[in-house]
Amino acid sequence: MSDITILKEMFKPDILKELKNRQAGTHEIYWVELDEPQANYFVIIDQMSRNNEVIIIKPDAFKAPTQIFNGNKRECKRSDFVIVDEKERVILYIEMKRGKGAKKDVTAQLTGAKCFVSYCKEIGKEFWKKEKFLDNYRHLFIQITHIQNSKNKSRETSQKRITRSHAIHDSPDRFLEVPYRSKLKFHKLIKPYE
Numbered sequence: 001m002s003d004i005t006i007l008k009e010m011f012k013p014d015i016l017k018e019l020k021n022r023q024a025g026t027h028e029i030y031w032v033e034l035d036e037p038q039a040n041y042f043v044i045i046d047q048m049s050r051n052n053e054v055i056i057i058k059p060d061a062f063k064a065p066t067q068i069f070n071g072n073k074r075e076c077k078r079s080d081f082v083i084v085d086e087k088e089r090v091i092l093y094i095e096m097k098r099g100k101g102a103k104k105d106v107t108a109q110l111t112g113a114k115c116f117v118s119y120c121k122e123i124g125k126e127f128w129k130k131e132k133f134l135d136n137y138r139h140l141f142i143q144i145t146h147i148q149n150s151k152n153k154s155r156e157t158s159q160k161r162i163t164r165s166h167a168i169h170d171s172p173d174r175f176l177e178v179p180y181r182s183k184l185k186f187h188k189l190i191k192p193y194e
Contacts, residue, residue, distance in 0.1 A: 006133060007124075011057065015059070018032070031045060034056070039098060043180065045083075045185075074104075078112040081094040082116070091134070092190065097143060101145075103173075110175055111173075140190055141171065141175040141176065142169065143176070144180060
């Protein structure tokens with residue numbers, strides 16, 4: 001059983017985002033719309049892996065565990081989205097901001113999502129009995145900034161480039177800052193300089 005199959009069995013459908021597809025000549029292109037309905041904005045990530053190779057999770061869809069944790073260290077925070085791509089062997093943690101979030105806030109949200117995935121990893125190993133569940137994945141952390149659209153109207157902002165100063169984004173406190181574009185290509189989020 002694949003890691004993606006286990007994750008799809010593990011989660012309730014309301015915390016998952018549906019991957020969409022469109023025809024491009026003779027092949028299909030897969031994409032997802034990551035939205036924040038309460039903030040009235042969204043981002044499209046294009047050119048993703050096939051449906052059976054990827055899952056998009058919204059970890060902040062469930063109530064923060066404040067009945068369990070005090071929250072003094074911001075341990076109840078979670079990022080907006082987690083994308084697990086089995087083909088690319090990558091777990092991508094995404095926080096979206098209309099402006100630019102304070103580094104300590106974004107770091108806490110990305111760290112909380114990483115802890116959530118670690119918990120899911122142990123659930124898969126113990127309850128699904130898959131010894132290497134979610135092992136050998138790269139963990140990458142991203143903040144998408146200056147989102148300037150709404151669900152009613154979308155507009156393209158200037159095409160700012162990702163700077164090399166953020167080359168390593170494999171830790172919640174060294175996240176990659178990606179300026180908003182109406183569509184972001186998945187491979188540019190996992191390999192921004194290729």
